[in-house]
Every structure is written in C-alpha cells, then in structure tokens.
Amino acid sequence: MADEKQLIKVRYDKRAMLEELGVNPYPTKYDRDTMAAAVHENFEEWSAEERLVSIAGRLMTVRKMGKASFANLKDRSGTIQIYVTTDNVGADAYTIWKRLEGGDLVGVRGIPFRTQKGEISLQVREFSVLAKSLRPLPEKWHGLKDKETRYRQRYVDLIVNDDVRAVFEKRALIVRVVRNYLDERGFLEVETPILQPLYGGASARPFTTHHNTLDMKLFLRIADELYLKRLIVGGYEKVYEIGKDFRNEGMDKTHNPEFTQLELYEAYADYNTMMEHVENIMRAIAMALHGSTTITFQGRENDLGKPWTRLSFVDALSEKVGKDVLALSNDELRAAAKERHIELPDEASNGMIMAELFDVLVEPGIQDPTFVLDFPKEISPLAKERQGRPGVVERFEPYLCGMEIGNAFSELNDPVEQRRRFEAQLELRGPESEEAQQLDEDYLRALEYGMPPTGGLGIGIDRISVVFADQPSIRDVILFPQMRPETAPSK
RNA sequence: GGGCCCUUAGCUCAAUUGGCAGAGCAACUGACUCUUAAUCAGUAGGUUGAAGGUUCGAUUCCUUCAGGGCCCA
8 A cells, every 4th residue: 555656546535535524625715814934923922812813834744643633834934833623623623634644735723822842833723625635745854855856846846845945045036136236226127039030149059949920940049148239239228138048058067958147238338347246246145145245155165255356368378388378379279288188179269279278277276256357359259359468358257166157248349340250250160050159130230330338247147046055056046957858758 | 978876665765695675754544632753553565767688596797778966078
C-alpha cells in the first residue's frame, strides 16, 4: 500500500469520503482576515481580547489524537500551529477533520492562545476544506533535495523548501530596487520587440521562429540595445527595459537560454556615468537585502561601499602575455594562445583571441568588484573608440564576486563609423555566421537623424540574483530553468 | 562537444568480496484531549532509471541508451 499510485489512490478515496460527508473539496473562495505571521506579531493583543481570526493555508504536519489534534498551517507569511478539538468544533466536524492530511489546503477560524508548552497557536472553532491535495508531500524533515525534481516540479520545491522561496523573494526585491533607482532618476521604462526581423546588440546565436500571416522569419531578441537606442534618437533621453533575452547557446551555471536583462540608456552621458550607476545600484541592492554594503558570496566577502577597481583589459592582458597585445599580429597572438594550450577556431580574429586569452589569464584573478575597461575595438562594434587610444573602445564589463554581470559602452553614435563596424563584423565572421552583428539599415537610418552622445548599460538580472542570494547556479534563481523534457522531446 | 560522478519505496538514505533489497518519514488499521520530527501497537509498500551482456546467481561487474550533477571547452 505505498507505491505512488496507491498513495494517490488513498487520497482520491479521501476526497470521495469528503464528498460523501457533504464537503465540497474545491470551494470557490475563502475570506481570511489575517496571516500566520500577523498572529505571532499581534499575539498579546489578540489573545487578550479573544479575537476570532481566520487564516488559510496548507497543512504541513499533522498530529492527530483521538479527540484533539495539532497541526501546522502554512501560508505565504509563515506557519501557525492550530489546535482542533471535538469540544470546539463538534464531533461531526472532527470526523471530517480526521480525513484531512498533510498537503491539504484549509481555512480555519479560531482564537489565538498559547499552549502549555508556550507555542502561539489558534484554538480552532471552525474550519473549511479549501482544496484537497491528491499527492503526497516530500518528507517533512529532510524536505526535497533531488535537484532534478526541484527544478522540474518547482511547485513542490516551493511548498517544502522555505529557503528556496526566500531566494525568489530576494530576486523580486532586487528588481524592485533597480526600478526604484531608475524611476527616481527620471528613466522611462519601455517595452521593445522580442520578435525581431533582424537580431542585434550582441554576438550570439538566436532562436528563430516564423510568422504565418507575414510569412516571414523572425528572431527572438538576443538584446534590446538597438531598439532602445532608437528611442534615444527619438528624444526620450533616459530609457530602460527589464525583459527576457534569448540566446541559442550552451547551458551551464551562468547561462540559461532565456534570461532577464536590464538595459538602460542615458543621453549626454558616457561609460563613466554607467560605472556610477552600477556602483550605486549594487550598493542599493546590498543595503536593501542585507542592510550593509558587505555581501558574502560562496564564503567570500565583498565590500560594495568603495569605488570598484578599474582594470584595463589590454593592459592587464599585455602584462600577462609580456607584450603589447594590440601590437601583436594574428600569428603572434595564436602563438601566445597555443603556449597556454588554448584551442582556437581557424577564423579567430585578433580580438577573439584576446578575449580567449583574457578569459584564461586575467579573469580568474578578478575577485573584488571590478570594471574591466579598454576592450579591443574589433570585438566591440557598438562602442565608441577611446580618444587618444586607438584600437580600444569606451566599454566596460562589471565583475561582481568574480562573475561577469553586464556590459556597458559610450555608445557609438556616428552612423558612418557604425556602418564600417557592421561591415567589419560581417567580414570578420563571414556572412553566414549567426553570431555576427547583422547590418541593420533602419538602425543606421535612425543614427543618421542624430543620436546624442549616450551611455548604455546592460546588467544580467539572473547573474546578480545568483550573487546577492548567494546561490551556486543560475538555475537556482530561475523559477523554471530550461530542462530536457522528461519524455521524448519533439524535434 | 570532452571527462568524472549520480539514478534503490512517494521523500531522505542504507545494502559487507557478486549471495534472501532494508531503515526513518509519509501511507493504512487500532489506541490516545497540550502535541510540535507527537507517541504506542500492528500492516502494507520495490521492473534497484531503461535495454542488453558476463555469471549458478547482478542493486553490485561490462556495454549502450535516457535523465541529472560537477569540472573542462
């Protein structure tokens, strides 16, 4: 009597028994007037006046005796113990009560009191079945640990693992802090197309779909960038969007095929302005979450109270390689990579090799909050070249707790130069490359109307959630991470 | 894509050198009006991820596949 089918059948039978007793196992509504946490907070007052309160939630543990029972009732605010006796609810109701079990959703009306052992509880006068649960809950003490089940059936994970619920509440708070910060500074929140006829704003492979009526190929966006900058041309001056981007690439603990990105653009600003925003926003999140500018990630403390370290990409890499990397030929860069056993595709350009070298030689050493600056122009086709430093652009990537969390530029606003950069990308990567930035004529037309000098910033919301919630993987901050299907996938 | 590891009852986990597949919780029956991982007495629950192979005998060894995890690319 305990394989899963039988456990479920027993619960279906109990549902039928409830119906025989005249109980609707799925009523439409229940009027509750307080929450479990509020009963704890207001206990002295409410127990003194013997206030009758009503709460609703899920039965988590049930301790039944012959004519009296205790159970823990959990709602989104917390847990409260309830005390059900024949004396208080009547014998008929107690018969119904005895049919209930862990997992069931119930509403109770009762009076706050303290048990002999001192636990704040509700003395139940009346209860209602609100939804019969037909599946057994995981073990009450050890919870649900299996990662596969936790990700596939997040609803069960959330029922039993309070720390998981807390992670997603932190994530929501992070997004709220970001919105407040930008709204207070006059940024306009906008929505731009997710379905795009051309994809751009990043180097990544897209998901492709098809629109039936227009009979055309469409792409799921890989970035919001080019649409948001059109809005800067349009005169909004300060815009942001928080939304999903989609990249048809690998999955690991820092990558999910769909992820949430903040992008913001500010006219008459540059990448230095964006650094200030990053420092301010991260500090505000730390204060909101921890009440302190010091955060701990995977056992290591980081202070967000100070200005972030500035680290030059080309200088740091040149130091590691022992030569000015901007002055090296493709062959010399390849030799440097080969020395370090880095495999490269045949068509790798100088910039791509430098990026590979950076990932291996420099990035692992980044621990403190750091802005990596001075990226090679060739791998930054949307960023403005740095004055007096040819080959290098005004771009930075913020690193928080060793993790790359975003990307920012002084935006390239010269339409002539932008066209050259697009063309250079296509030439570098080849016209067939899905990763090359596409030549977007309408975007160039917009630039021709004139875009003010602009600073732009993208921040990965999932990545910063990993850091601030101190989680090991992006899958732990995404409610429903991408998984292979349980049954054979459709192809 | 490559390497390593994991998959045993609904959940959390055991199982000696290859020798009868177990425990706790959950469930079921009974007792019980202050329990809180309730307690007490009893009952039941397994295609050991799937398919093949080696063997007298496979949860255990081998192969393939599926799903998951970690590391690397």
